Each structure stands twice: as structure tokens, then as C-alpha cells.
Amino acid sequence: MKAQQIKEILVLPSDGREITINGWVRTKRESKNVCFLEVSDGSSINNIQVVVDLSNKSLADQIERITTGASIKACGFLVASQGSEQAVELAAKEIYMYGASPADEYPLQKKRHSFEFLREIAHLRARTNTFGAIARVRSSMSFAIHSFFQERGFVYVHTPIITGSDCEGAGQMFQVTTLPIETPPTKDGTIDYFEDFFGKKASLTVSGQLEGETYATALSRIYTFGPTFRAENSNTSRHLAEFWMVEPEVAFCDIQGDMDLAEEFLKYIFTWLLDRCPDDMNFFNTRIDKEIIATLTRIIKSRFERITYTKAISLLEKSGQCFEFPVAWGSDLQSEHERYITEKIFKKPVIITDYPKEIKAFYMKLNADGRTVRAMDVLVPRLGEIIGGSEREADYEKLKGRMIELNLNPNDYWWYLDLRRFGTVPHAGFGLGFERLIQFVTGMQNIRDVIPYPRCVKTLEF
Ligand code: 4AD
Numbered sequence: 443m444k445a446q447q448i449k450e451i452l453v454l455p456s457d458g459r460e461i462t463i464n465g466w467v468r469t470k471r472e473s474k475n476v477c478f479l480e481v482s483d484g485s486s487i488n489n490i491q492v493v494v495d496l497s498n499k500s501l502a503d504q505i506e507r508i509t510t511g512a513s514i515k516a517c518g519f520l521v522a523s524q525g526s527e528q529a530v531e532l533a534a535k536e537i538y539m540y541g542a543s544p545a546d547e548y549p550l551q552k553k554r555h556s557f558e559f560l561r562e563i564a565h566l567r568a569r570t571n572t573f574g575a576i577a578r579v580r581s582s583m584s585f586a587i588h589s590f591f592q593e594r595g596f597v598y599v600h601t602p603i604i605t606g607s608d609c610e611g612a613g614q615m616f617q618v619t620t621l622p623i624e625t626p627p628t629k630d631g632t633i634d635y636f637e638d639f640f641g642k643k644a645s646l647t648v649s650g651q652l653e654g655e656t657y658a659t660a661l662s663r664i665y666t667f668g669p670t671f672r673a674e675n676s677n678t679s680r681h682l683a684e685f686w687m688v689e690p691e692v693a694f695c696d697i698q699g700d701m702d703l704a705e706e707f708l709k710y711i712f713t714w715l716l717d718r719c720p721d722d723m724n725f726f727n728t729r730i731d732k733e734i735i736a737t738l739t740r741i742i743k744s745r746f747e748r749i750t751y752t753k754a755i756s757l758l759e760k761s762g763q764c765f766e767f768p769v770a771w772g773s774d775l776q777s778e779h780e781r782y783i784t785e786k787i788f789k790k791p792v793i794i795t796d797y798p799k800e801i802k803a804f805y806m807k808l809n810a811d812g813r814t815v816r817a818m819d820v821l822v823p824r825l826g827e828i829i830g831g832s833e834r835e836a837d838y839e840k841l842k843g844r845m846i847e848l849n850l851n852p853n854d855y856w857w858y859l860d861l862r863r864f865g866t867v868p869h870a871g872f873g874l875g876f877e878r879l880i881q882f883v884t885g886m887q888n889i890r891d892v893i894p895y896p897r898c899v900k901t902l903e904f
């Protein structure tokens with residue numbers, strides 16, 4: 443008989459119909475005549491309870507070898523459960539064990555392990571409630587993101603992962619090379635990249651934006667959604683060296699339109715999550731953050747606050763709050779400042795615009811004051827920055843001037859500058875860190891726990 447997913451079975455009536463399930467044993471409880479197996483197939487946060495009558499000799503023999511972690515098939519009848527935890531349970535007729543799981547070696551015996559411990563066994567942690575739920579939420583949120591943009595006529599563009607240009611101009615790139623690192627070929631005393639695979643220096647991308655802009659200035663509305671890489675030496679709970687980024691880019695759009703899009707986007711995907719993943723969200727609300735559902739519900743109904751960087755600095759200065767990093771016009775907002783603004787001052791998401799040009803990337807549109815740029819960062823409680831975006835500099839001379847000021851070589855960006863030579867248009871976009879999003883919506887504290895295999899400074903076991 444064909445096996446069904448446990449999530450489908452749990453909503454069926456207890457009419458004694460015959461069913462088959464496949465899964466892994468989470469727990470086993472035995473009394474004199476009966477054994478209860480909690481079985482998960484990962485289709486839902488909820489397990490099915492398999493009840494085994496131990497007076498049946500062949501079943502009893504099977505059960506003896508089955509311990510936590512074993513993989514089994516169970517066939518039987520769907521009946522009303524005697525217990526209060528679940529409506530239905532499976533009264534077993536036959537049980538087959540695919541693979542045993544030695545009790546003295548399988549590390550997931552306890553009901554609850556610390557997240558630090560589970561990071562050391564990342565290859566098994568998807569078998570826990572929390573990591574199973576995170577995997578399902580990631581999957582559903584990816585779908586939500588595509589759905590939001592596809593419904594609005596955006597074209598999904600696959601920007602490259604290996605690139606010859608530094609999008610953020612911050613030099614935090616991982617190099618990609620086939621040159622022998624001990625003895626690279628040199629010419630005039632420096633490494634001769636002409637000998638390298640691509641004939642020039644290459645890196646892993648930090649953002650798909652620049653290539654995204656080339657498509658936005660042809661297709662009007664595009665988005666990218668792919669892996670990005672940053673060799674930042676930041677050992678924090680919100681930084682990864684490899685993470686996924688969603689980047690819409692819109693032609694004929696200014697910073698106001700960009701902010702509207704970001705706000706509508708976040709509200710859409712939060713609504714989607716509460717509608718489509720109620721069981722997983724109830725789990726996070728019970729076990730991880732008791733406020734998470736209330737927080738998301740409130741945000742969906744709220745209007746995001748929009749203030750300038752200059753205003754933000756003045757509010758921080760007036761707050762009387764003592765910060766680890768000093769507050770001063772011209773220096774970047776630290777995560778403690780961002781959190782103070784969204785958690786304490788406004789108690790909701792805040793979009794900060796018009797940052798000093800010195801602390802933002804070369805491609806942002808310069809304001810008339812000559813000091814600030816049309817950047818916009820979306821800050822949320824608990825996390826600080828979740829989205830970073832801007833209106834782009836559409837003027838050829840100004841853009842080239844910014845590159846030179848920042849010691850970037852305009853010749854390396856000739857194709858990017860071409861967009862301003864041929865039919866330039868106002869355009870804008872933003873980047874959402876997918877893992878920051880998942881962290882935010884699940885209430886998880888550490889970004890390393892919302893991606894299957896985190897890559898961070900000095901961390902690469904799997
Ligand atoms: O603010 P960032 O650096 O913006 C860009 O890369 C632009 N090119 C985006 C654009 O306009 N198309 O990064 C965007 C977002 C951040 O707001 C943050 O959520 C996330 O990416 N992010 C990281 N997430 C995890 N680990 C890191 N090291 C991250 N760095 C940025």
C-alpha cells in the first residue's frame with residue numbers, strides 16, 4: 443500500500459481506514475501490553491502516534507529492535523486516539539524497520555538539546571522539531587517571495603555567482619582562482635591574473651544588484667534570489683559568510699516607490715507565513731518567542747515609520763541612552779542604535795533614508811545637498827537592519843565621479859556605466875537578507891540556526 447504523508451493523515455477522520463506511513467521514530471514508550479511510537483516524516487511539526495499491541499508476537503519481535511531514530515514503515519488502521527495529545531492514531535497491523543539506530547550512539551536521545559550542541563551535528567539537526575520547522579518555513583517563505591514578485595509582473599533573473607566586480611565596493615570578497623596559492627605566477631612583482639582561469643581576478647558575488655540593474659533597464663521590473671558571499675570578519679548572531687539575498691530592481695522608480703515596495707513585500711510574506719504555516723508558527727510562538735505571532739500580526743497592520751538619518755541621529759542624541767558606540771552624524775548606525783530606534787522609540791519597523799554618502803555604496807543617488815544619498819534601510823525590532831536599498835545614481839558623470847572619489851576604477855565598471863549612457867532612467871531596488879528574514883519571523887536568536895549549513899569565520903565542518 444502506498445504511504446501517505448503524516449500531515450495529510452492527521453486531518454483525516456478516525457474511521458478505521460487502512461493507512462501506511464514511513465518515518466523516523468522520535469520516541470518510544472512501552473507498557474506491559476502496548477508500545478507507543480511517535481513517528482515523524484518531517485511533513486509537519488506534528489508526529490503520528492503508532493500504537494502497537496505487544497500481545498501480537500510478530501509485532502512485539504519487531505518492536506524490540508526499534509529505538510529512537512530508527513526508520514520504519516507502519517501499516518494499520520486510523521482510529522480515534524485515547525490520548526489527549528492527538529485526535530487520531532495508527533493502530534499497527536504490520537511494522538517494518540528500514541534501518542536501526544543504536545541507542546548508545548544516536549545523539550538525539552533527549553527531548554531538548556542546546557542549539558550550540560545541535561550546530562555540531564548539523565547533519566542530524568533537521569530531525570528535531572525546531573530545525574524541521576525552520577526548513578519548512580524557509581521553503582514556504584521562498585515560495586512567498588516568488589509569488590509576491592511574480593504576481594506583480596517581475597521577471598526572475600539569475601545573476602552570476604562568480605563575478606569580476608565588487609558590487610558594494612567594500613572589498614569583502616572571496617577570491618575564486620585556479621592559480622597555485624603557494625607559487626602564483628608574477629609579472630612586474632605582482633600576481634599575473636592573466637594566467638588565472640578567467641584571465642583576470644575573480645570573486646564570489648556580494649550582491650546580484652549590478653547585473654540586476656542591467657536587466658531592470660531592459661525588462662523594467664526584475665528580481666534576483668540567490669546565494670551571496672561576504673568575507674566579513676563579523677562573528678555576530680546576524681552575519682553569515684554565505685547567505686541568500688532577494689533583490690528586486692525597478693526602472694522608473696524612485697526612493698519613495700522603493701520604500702512602498704519594501705513595506706508591501708514584508709507585509710505580504712508575513713501574512714503568507716501566518717496563513718500557510720500555522721502549526722510551525724504556533725511551535726515557534728510556544729517554544730522560541732512568545733510574542734512572535736503577535737509581533738508579526740501587529741506589523742502587518744502597522745504603517746512603517748519613515749525618517750531620515752539626520753532625524754534618527756538627533757533622536758538618538760536626545761534619548762539620553764548610553765550606547766557602547768558613540769552617536770555622531772557621519773558615522774554608521776550600529777546594531778544597538780538601530781534596535782533602539784525600532785524597539786524603544788517607534789516600537790515598529792522603521793525605514794531610515796538619506797544617509798551620509800561616506801558610509802554608503804558608490805551607486806546610490808546623490809541628494810541635492812551633496813552630502814547625503816538616497817539610501818533606505820528597513821529596521822525591525824530585535825534585529826536592526828533587515829533590508830538595505832536605494833535609488834540608484836542615474837547620471838553618468840555623477841556616478842563616475844563617485845567611483846573616482848572612492849578609488850574604484852571606472853574602467854572596471856564600464857558596462858555598468860553604459861546603463862547611464864544609453865537610455866538612463868530613474869531606478870531603485872533593495873536587498874533582503876533571507877536568513878535575517880527567517881530569523882525575524884521565527885524568533886530564533888542566532889542566524890547560524892536558520893540556514894542548514896552555516897558558513898562563518900572559522901566554521902566549515904559540513
Ligand atoms: O545592505 P546590503 O549590503 O545591500 C546590498 O547588498 C545591496 N546591493 C542590495 C540592493 O540594493 N540590491 O545587504 C542587503 C541585506 C542586508 O540588509 C541584510 O539583511 C543582508 O543583506 N546581509 C546579510 N545577511 C547575513 N549575513 C551577512 N553578512 C549580511 N550582509 C548583509
Ligand code: MG
Nearest residue numbers: 819827829830
Ligand atoms: Mg546594508
